[in-house]
Each structure stands twice: as structure tokens, then as C-alpha cells.
Amino acid sequence: MDRRCNRRDFLRQSSTIGAGLALANLGNIVGATETDSNTAQKLSDDKTLRIGFVGIGVRGSCLLKILLELEGVQVRALCDIREDRVTRAQRWVEEAGQKIPSGYSKSDTDFKRMCETEDLDLVITATPWQWHVPVCVSAMEAGKHAATEVPAAVTLDECWQLVETAEKHGKHCMMLENYCYFRKAMTILNMIRKGLFGELLHCEGRTQENWIRENWHIFNSDGTMGWLGEHLAKRNGNPYPTHGFGPMAIWANVNRGDRLDHLVSMSSKSRALKLHAEQSFGKDHAVAQQAYLQGDANITLIRSVNGVTFTLYFGGQSPQPWSPEHKVQGTLGTCIGELFDYDARADGWIQAKVYEKGSRWANYTNYAETYDHSLWKALGQKANKYRAWDWSGAYDYLMLYQLVNALRRNNTPPMDVYDAATWSAISELSERSVANKSSVQEVPDFTKGKWKNNAPTDLAQV
């Protein structure tokens, strides 16, 4: 049940991308380097970042390939439980003009050996969810910075583990939440910073996936449960909060002048997973007979200490298109609509709207150019080339660009370990709330008070 990298079917949606740019033709872009002279000048004295990469499946491959596009990066070690993936990725690194990296695939936990034996500055993990914290902790304990796919952690204990390990060893841990780099998310950030909406009052975000249609690790083709299916069978809350919450957290200065105070969460009944099991394997099959806890819809309400509210929707299993709808409501204006910025005028998308005055919505497109974010102005043209590699290639590029360059300059990455912990903590907190009839859950202050003095981020570092 493997999938192509371009999981959003985006090639089907548009005729603007020629087949020559599709995934197989990586050679067209591999080897490109930073050519902006200002950037090159600023970075000239920076060190090379030595990277180890864990988990080179669909998602990891995309990240790794984009990483190989960045200046000042050496991929020194690769780790995956499947040796063929390591071998394939070693070839990509070699094709990018680098030394063939060491390979690690002896066991589930071979990443530990990698962290302990390799000279690395940064370890990146794109493994299934439950391996994110073990890899990051191993990395930081061995003196490496860490970066992880979303969600950074599954449980509250794991969130604390990330924070405590990072603090103890003085290492960074960034969650790779690429939704924060959507052009529209960053334009809205810019609109907020420029005061268009006044004081922020309320935000809404969705993680709306179509995992069943996309065969995304729910069941394996042999009728066993996939790793994602295991999570959805045993948990009930918002297991995947960060796509919906990340952009809102940046907009609303969560952990940077404000912090999350408490939340309540509610789930609908669970239907889709059992139906899918029955349709795929028959009613008598083991996966059709077992119980599934995760509700087909989950909604979490979160309130900050400054009185901002957040509505966070999760729907992963139901038949509905991937659709990251968001809303921002302030004292001077409001915006609403699909956060994704690619092909956004087409019928298949919910057009974003902005309100400042008058009686009706204005089209977001009226604002897009005026409020385009400085990062997109500087690097958008280059970033957009990577849309041909994956639906999220442009965002991955900008995110990895900022991560790599922050670490090369010994700066804190654009999103830190407190963001990773706070955004991921919504999972277990929502599960606890759902299990107790939507009872209120306090959100821990992972920053231990530092949120009061942390400056807001504009994600503007070039």
C-alpha cells in the first residue's frame, strides 16, 4: 500500500505541470544550489550541517530529497528498518554529489546506534508517530539537534520528555509542521502583523484528511493493521492536531506572549474504520470484527490565558477531501477559507475570503499580493519548483531552509521544542477530555513561564 510522493493527487488537478517535472525526473533539479548573492554572502562563514536521517518512506524521501537541494548540508547517515530504502536513498545522496552516507537498518532501534556512533549536528525523523520521540531523545542525548515529522509526540509524557531532554542537553528540537509555511498561512500572518484584523479574538483550523481513500497506513494489504490503524483503533480524540493548530499558534503568538490555558474535546461516533474493514476484507475478517475507538469527527475547543479561543476540527477517516479550512477573527476584520494556496481558484477548493468593511466578503486574492510574506517574496520562486516533487514540496523547502540555516548560524530554529510539545499535547489532552465526557483539561505550560517574555515570530528569517 505504498503511495507516490505526490499524495494529494495534485497532478490530477492541474495541467500546468508537465510530466517532465514529475517525481521520476529528479535529475532536473537535483544539484541546484542557492544562487541569491545576498544569501550566499550572509552564509559564507557558516559551517556545514551534518545530518542523519531516520525513516525514508514516502514522506521521508520527500524531505530528504529537498534537504539535498540546500547549501551547507551533508547527509552523513541514513536509517530505515527496510534496507532497500536505505540503499535507494544512499544513491540519491551520491547523485547529489555527496559522499555515500552510512546505512543503518539492523533493527527497529538501529537509530540509537546511528546517534551514538556518527558525527552529526542534526537528526531528522520521518518515522511512524510512535518513533518520533525515541529518535529525537536518542539524538539529543547523543549531542545532536533533532527535527521530527508531525506529531512530535503521541502522549503528554513524551511531550515532557522532549522538553526535558532538549533543556538538559542544550539541544534544539523542531517539529516539521510545514502547514505553517503555506503561502496563504504566511500571508495571513503578515496581515495579522500589519494589523488588518486588529486584536485577535478567535481562530479555527481543520485537520481534514481522506486517509481511507489514500490507503494511508490504516490496513496493510495482507489484512493486518497498519501503524496508523493501530492509533485510530485504540485512541479517541484528536490524534493529529498540528496541521490544523500550527498556523493558528503562530498567528496567535502561542508560547510567545500568550499560552494555552485549557481545552475541552468531543468526538462523534466511530463508523468509517469498521465500514472500511468490512468492505476491504469482509465482515468476518479480524480487522472487521475488532473495535475502533476514534470518532469520525473530533472537535477540540482551546482557550488561551489572554482569552483567545481556538476551534480545532479533526476528521481523518470520513469520505471528504483534504481541506485545511481556517478562520481568523479579530476586532477589525475576519478571514476564512481554505488555507492551501495551490490552484486555489479552481472549483475543487473553497475560496478564501476576507472581511474588513461593507456587507459582504471580499476575495482573498485581492489581498494576496499586497500582504505576501517576505519569505515567499525572497524564496517563493525557488520553493515553487519543488511543487513538482510533492504537493508540499514548496513548504518543505522553506521549512527545511529555515531549519538548516538557523542551525548553521547557531540560532534557534523557527519553531522550537516548546511549540512541538504544546501543539502535540493536544492529542492526549483531547483524548482525556473525550474519555471523560468532554471534561476540561489544563494545558501544561511547557515553557515554565518563558512564554511571557518570548517575542512573537514572523517566520521571516532568510
Place this chain on the structure above:
Amino acid sequence: MDRRCNRRDFLRQSSTIGAGLALANLGNIVGATETDSNTAQKLSDDKTLRIGFVGIGVRGSCLLKILLELEGVQVRALCDIREDRVTRAQRWVEEAGQKIPSGYSKSDTDFKRMCETEDLDLVITATPWQWHVPVCVSAMEAGKHAATEVPAAVTLDECWQLVETAEKHGKHCMMLENYCYFRKAMTILNMIRKGLFGELLHCEGRTQENWIRENWHIFNSDGTMGWLGEHLAKRNGNPYPTHGFGPMAIWANVNRGDRLDHLVSMSSKSRALKLHAEQSFGKDHAVAQQAYLQGDANITLIRSVNGVTFTLYFGGQSPQPWSPEHKVQGTLGTCIGELFDYDARADGWIQAKVYEKGSRWANYTNYAETYDHSLWKALGQKANKYRAWDWSGAYDYLMLYQLVNALRRNNTPPMDVYDAATWSAISELSERSVANKSSVQEVPDFTKGKWKNNAPTDLAQV
């Protein structure tokens, strides 16, 4: 601060309605009668409905004028604290070819005298919120059916009062929730009944108003608080839940096979009202100095005993357009978007989308004709004429048509006293939840178990 009847600025949005059809030219349509021969045949033996009308301001005037268009209606009595409104409305009734009705405007509670002395079948109230229950209770105690503008009741006690009075006196009490008659709301109802979305899992609805821009009874022009301002200053929850919730309740068979079990609610900070007071009257003015409780955003999560979840948003004060966005999520499909159906393709509106299969949304317009509701097919052409009187004229017509004809046939109105109580109860329940840090609130079963055997409604009676 009075306003024209067409409060949604809809005339500004469209050039399709000529000035000759605007409110002042009522004579063009007044006096029209039912011409459909089937309808006339079915109704031939029915009695005339004698009506008393209380509260003839902006909203009441619209309802009264449409009432005068219906066959089998006699408006016998009119009541308003302002005598000039009674006099004006008496003229409308006379112009419609009926006897001049009695007028009541001696005091705030002159409706009691009306209910006790007049021979009426039905009393309709379009007063400020806090008068709805007193009028309905007076009517039912005097042996009249009652119908009320939304919300039917402000407090839980009032909800019970409506139910108990209706049961004790064997009278009907219908809340006039015209959003249930939006063409799109009824088309979606039809799509649900036809199984397009499979089993219902989750619904979302919004009451999103722009009351400040519309000068809708928040402050009076002399600097005193308006009746709506009083509510918003002293309460904090969802004070106006039924526009958002009504259509969802019909879709999801609330009180008709399912019932609401519990809810939690959360409000953002309150900013808009104080800002508006400061800007209108200066920072030192009394209305700028006082406290305002109602948060600018309120979100309520409700769960039914059958496991369906509802997200209900309220935002009345913030600068944002009136925008009744809804969502329906089922086991086979999903739809989302603006519920309003007028001018829905224009830029100023959020286009509705439907998902059944494939990777992206389809336009709702692809489904609109196929799933058009039988009531709209039968009476839509006539109903649409009343859009020229008010933005909601078409819906008001269909709603009053069903109410009047149900009572003329001694049938239960399309929405009953249990709907009125259940939908309105969200107000105090949400306030209690907000006041207790989003604690869970049980929703009373106003039907006392009858929900289990009540049949779903299709709102199809012609």
C-alpha cells in the same frame, strides 16, 4: 435606529431586483392569493385562522405583511407598545381587504388583554427576546396557539414554561426559525433523506451576524442601551443559537429519533461592544464605562445520544459579514459552505461544496436542481417574489404557509414546542458551561421520552 426591512443589504448586492419591487411598493403583491388548484382543493374545507400579532417593528412588519398574503388568514388584533406601529399595521390589514383589526398599545403587557378578550386561533410574537415567552404563555393560557420569533426562550425555566403550558392547554407553540426554510437547507435535507451522505456523523452551523454595523438594537441613538445590548452586556454564551442550530436539528432528527445529550461551550474575550460604545459615545460615556460579558466568539459542542456531534458558532458583534456557514459529514459524503441560497455564486459569498468521491470538492450547484426540495418545487416561484420585501421573505412565506395550513387542518405545525424549547435551551446551557470553565451540561429531554417514537420531519407539507 430603525432599519429598513431588507436588513441584509441585499439590494446592494444585486442589480436583478428593480426599484419598483422594493418595500415601499407593497401594492404590487398585496392581495395575491393561492392559485394552485390542488392546494385550493385540499384546503377548501378548512377553517379561517384568526390571528393576533404582537410586536410590529422591523421584523414583525415583514411577517405580518407576508401573513396577509396567505389564504384563510384573518388578522383580528394587533399589539405593540408604540401606537403608531399599530395604526400603520391596521392600514396594511385594511389594504389587504380585511376588517380593521383591534389595536392594543396601552402598556408593555397589553398583549395579555388581547389574548384574554379577542377570539383568536393563533397569536404570533415578534417582540424583543425577553417578551417571547410571556406572550406565548398568555396566548396558550387563553386557549390560543402560539408562534414566536427566535429565540423562543431566553432561560431554561422559560423553555420548560413553554412546554408545560402547551401540554397543559393542548396548544401548539412553533418557533419561527426561517433558516430551516432556506432553499439550500432544504435541498441538503433532501440529499440527507435520499442517502447521499450515508449515516450522519457530524454537523456544523454558524450564527454569524454583524449587529454593530447594522445598528441592531445594541445602543439607542440617545446613548442608552438597546434591548439586545442589555442581553450582550449581562450574558456570555450563545444567546442566539437557533439560526445556526435549527437546520442541523432538522437534518439530524433531533427530538425525532435522536435527542441532544450534553454540551460544552467556550467564549473568547469580549472586545467589540466596549469598542463600539467608545467609538459611538466617547470613552467617558456610561455605556463605554460599563462591563460587557458576551465574548466576541462563542463555540458550543453538542453530542446526541446517538453519537452525532454538532459544532455551533456564535459571533454577533465582530466585524464580519452575515454568513451562515454549515457542514454535514456522513459515512458516504460531506457538504460544506454558505447556507444562504440567494446570489450564492457571487464573490461576496462562500460557495457551497459537496463531496461524494474523487479527490476534491464538487460545486453544490451541480446538485441543487436534482435534490431541490418538494416544498420549493411546489411553492418556490411564489415564495421568491417575497425576496423583494425582505432578504428572508421567501423563507418567511414558506414557513408561515406551513404554520397557517397546519393549524387550519388541525395538524401539528412543522416545528413544535419541543423544538422551540430544545433549540432555545442551548442559550442558558452554554452560559452555564462558559461560566464554569466549559463544564459539561446535560441537555434536558423536553419530550420526556417521546423523541424515541417521533417520526423524522421532511418539512414537506404543501
